[in-house]
Amino acid sequence: MTESTLLLKEHHLKATPQRIKIISMIEEHGHITIEDLYKEMLEQFPSVSLATIYKNINQMAQSGLIREIKIPKAKSVFELIKEPHLHIVCDSCGKIEDIPVETENIIKEAEKLSGYKINESFVTLRGTCPECR
Amino acid sequence: MTESTLLLKEHHLKATPQRIKIISMIEEHGHITIEDLYKEMLEQFPSVSLATIYKNINQMAQSGLIREIKIPKAKSVFELIKEPHLHIVCDSCGKIEDIPVETENIIKEAEKLSGYKINESFVTLRGTCPECR
DNA sequence: GGCTTAAAAGAAAATTATTTTCTTTTAAAA
DNA sequence: TTTTAAAAGAAAATAATTTTCTTTTAAGCC
Numbered sequence: 001m002t003e004s005t006l007l008l009k010e011h012h013l014k015a016t017p018q019r020i021k022i023i024s025m026i027e028e029h030g031h032i033t034i035e036d037l038y039k040e041m042l043e044q045f046p047s048v049s050l051a052t053i054y055k056n057i058n059q060m061a062q063s064g065l066i067r068e069i070k071i072p073k074a075k076s077v078f079e080l081i082k083e084p085h086l087h088i089v090c091d092s093c094g095k096i097e098d099i100p101v102e103t104e105n106i107i108k109e110a111e112k113l114s115g116y117k118i119n120e121s122f123v124t125l126r127g128t129c130p131e132c133r
Numbered sequence: 134m135t136e137s138t139l140l141l142k143e144h145h146l147k148a149t150p151q152r153i154k155i156i157s158m159i160e161e162h163g164h165i166t167i168e169d170l171y172k173e174m175l176e177q178f179p180s181v182s183l184a185t186i187y188k189n190i191n192q193m194a195q196s197g198l199i200r201e202i203k204i205p206k207a208k209s210v211f212e213l214i215k216e217p218h219l220h221i222v223c224d225s226c227g228k229i230e231d232i233p234v235e236t237e238n239i240i241k242e243a244e245k246l247s248g249y250k251i252n253e254s255f256v257t258l259r260g261t262c263p264e265c266r
Numbered sequence: 267g268g269c270t271t272a273a274a275a276g277a278a279a280a281t282t283a284t285t286t287t288c289t290t291t292t293a294a295a296a
Numbered sequence: 297t298t299t300t301a302a303a304a305g306a307a308a309a310t311a312a313t314t315t316t317c318t319t320t321t322a323a324g325c326c
Contacts, residue, residue, distance in 0.1 A: 014322055016274060034312085049276045054313060056274090070203035072255055086239070088247050099246050106219070106234055110258055113232050114221050118260035122205055125243055127251035147293055149303060167283085182305045187284060189303090 003027075007080075011063040018048060019056055023080070026066060031077035031087075031096045071096065072126060086123035092132035136160075140213075144196040151181060152189055156213070159199060164210035164220075164229045204229065205259060219256035225265035 004023035005015040013019060018041070025040055026032055034053060041048045057078060060066045070076050071089055077096060085098040107118050137156035138148040146152060151174070158173055159165055167186060174181045190211060193199045203209050204222055210229060218231040240251050 014273065016322070018275070045275095047276070049278095050312090051277085051314075052275055058314095068205070070205065072201070072203065072253075086243065088243060088249055088251070090249070091252065097247060099243050101239055101243050101246065103239065106236065106239060106256065107258065110219065110221060110232050110234050111260075113234065114230060115263035116221055116223070116258070116260040117266065118221070118258045119224065120205075120259050122255075122257045122259075123239065124255045125240065125249070125251045126253050126255075127244075127249040130248040133250065147302065149293070151304070178304095180305065182307095183283090184285075184306085185304055191285095 011065045022056055026080055031079050033075045033077055088125045090129035090132055091126055092128055144198045155189055159213055164212050166208045166210055221258045223262035223265055224259055225261055
């Protein structure tokens with residue numbers, strides 16, 4: 001049983017070939033847009049429907065397997081849910097990377113200042129990557 | 134001359150009544166969606182077009198007067214550009230607040246780890262506000 | 267391994283969000 | 297005031313996402 005199949009089972013989702021493919025594409029790319037998922041899926045499943053992508057992405061997000069990351073001035077990407085990390089986007093080439101930066105301090109301070117109980121944090125930075133400078 | 138008019142002049146945008154209204158609505162609400170801008174605008178300008186809202190919002194964002202904030206699992210909101218701050222969204226009532234938390238440390242660390250030159254940071258937290266607990 | 271069935275896929279249409287085009291109106295500079 | 301480039305508004309076009317409905321299939325059961 002593949003890793004994707006296992007992930008699906010764990011989240012009580014039927015392991016269809018389309019879903020397995022979606023998960024492995026997300027794993028492979030790290031982050032991927034709906035549009036790119038669809039394009040790549042078409043190569044292997046020429047009759048796949050965009051609705052299938054949307055429905056599956058929504059279900060997987062619902063069940064906590066993946067997450068949507070909204071990117072400033074760009075399309076959303078989807079990623080597998082794993083250890084906390086932040087995102088950095090290159091203004092020049094559009095590349096998105098994860099960085100394992102600790103955000104505990106900020107969250108603690110925000111809780112103190114706001115009185116909120118914080119459940120999740122989204123940090124996205126934009127700038128220029130080393131290759132583009 | 135109103136404050137909104139002044140802001141528009143500073144950004145070399147013609148001070149039309151619709152634009153002045155958009156800016157004062159953003160100021161008044163702090164953060165506001167396109168949909169709410171349109172609804173409220175209709176009360177004062179019954180023949181306003183959604184295209185006018187979109188075109189103006191895009192121009193104002195382009196010229197650095199306002200900024201779009203993409204919110205996890207919700208519609209984007211727009212805000213005037215001012216001192217750096219982060220956003221906190223209540224899962225329960227949907228309210229969005231600014232908090233003046235310092236993010237310099239995180240940015241410095243991310244720059245070190247990634248090699249990027251960082252230009253802007255977006256931090257959004259989700260949780261439960263004091264009123265909703 | 268062949269049934270059964272609830273869930274998923276696919277196709278098409280519907281809905282929602284955003285942008286473009288084109289004509290009329292208007293802010294602002296002369 | 298007059299002039300004019302830019303903006304507003306209306307309508308259509310495009311893009312993004314969801315819904316509906318029929319057919320297909322994964323997976324539990326014998």
